Amino acid sequence: MIALDADFLIGSMPPLITPFKNGAVDHDTFARLVDFQIVNGTHGILVNGTTSEPSSLTVEERNRLVDVAIEATGKRVPVVAATGSQSLAETKALTDHAAKAGADALLIVTPYYAKPPQRGLIDYYLQVIENTDLPWMIYHIPGRTAVSVTLETLKTLSSESATFVGMKHAVNDLGFVSECLGEFGSEFRIFVGLEELSFPMMAVGACGLMNAVGNLRPRVLADMCQAVFDNDLNRGRQLHQQLLEINQAVFYDTNPIPMKYMMKKLGIIPDNTHRLPMAPATQELEKRLDGVLARAGLLEAEVA
Numbered sequence: 001m002i003a004l005d006a007d008f009l010i011g012s013m014p015p016l017i018t019p020f021k022n023g024a025v026d027h028d029t030f031a032r033l034v035d036f037q038i039v040n041g042t043h044g045i046l047v048n049g050t051t052s053e054p055s056s057l058t059v060e061e062r063n064r065l066v067d068v069a070i071e072a073t074g075k076r077v078p079v080v081a082a083t084g085s086q087s088l089a090e091t092k093a094l095t096d097h098a099a100k101a102g103a104d105a106l107l108i109v110t111p112y113y114a115k116p117p118q119r120g121l122i123d124y125y126l127q128v129i130e131n132t133d134l135p136w137m138i139y140h141i142p143g144r145t146a147v148s149v150t151l152e153t154l155k156t157l158s159s160e161s162a163t164f165v166g167m168k169h170a171v172n173d174l175g176f177v178s179e180c181l182g183e184f185g186s187e188f189r190i191f192v193g194l195e196e197l198s199f200p201m202m203a204v205g206a207c208g209l210m211n212a213v214g215n216l217r218p219r220v221l222a223d224m225c226q227a228v229f230d231n232d233l234n235r236g237r238q239l240h241q242q243l244l245e246i247n248q249a250v251f252y253d254t255n256p257i258p259m260k261y262m263m264k265k266l267g268i269i270p271d272n273t274h275r276l277p278m279a280p281a282t283q284e285l286e287k288r289l290d291g292v293l294a295r296a297g298l299l300e301a302e303v304a
Helices: 027-039 059-073 088-101 118-128 151-160 174-184 195-203 218-229 233-249 257-265 283-295
Strands: 045-047 079-082 105-109 136-140 164-169 189-192
Touching (some): 088 118, 118 151, 151 174, 189 195, 195 218
Parallel strands (some): 105 136
């Protein structure tokens, strides 16, 4: 495993939503979202994560979002490109483009639907990254992909790929986080992928957050990370409780349905639109989310 600079690939790196307009990806709004994140203290940008509805995007659309993100950041913060899919060929195409475009790191989801064996996962990842020297991480989200990775698989990948540096862990399993850090050391990058575990997982050693709620409250997430970095656990707990209901609200329906509604409600995005089979929030859900925003004191807040 390569040694990364201590301040590289850490902190809050929200997976940005994909805004649509008249059925097409709205690149202008996406670029504004990147700037909104940076102005509000975000440490990095994750492009084409689950929150971006990547399964509804073409390879060309996903590649273009990476290009726009890199241009919009202007090297102010790192860009992590999520390049995984269910297909080896498609994942390689996405990965190769991100590397050539200038992404700073890669996040590659375990291939979904196929439910491969661990030996298949190992060979899959090694083939995907064979043409790049970028640091890369596994996106571990078995609730979406129906496949988990084992510690033995991670150990094999670490021994076979010098650029393998960590994972986004979207599983309710703090024990596995401790096992990984015990095996690979504190330099192994583990990003939290479940909102309600943000502070607990960072408290046991995760390096940062890749949480959908960062689309809505980027400053608070960045502050929580900084509190942990400063060993101010009381402050971290306070921010954790402050975010609790909004963190829960992200999953009142399939992500990013609640998130896009709340972003539109607060004026962060101009349109609350999805691509089928995803669909906007129901009126019942809208009312429930309005209550969450009101209790959080956000309905009167000005968007930075």
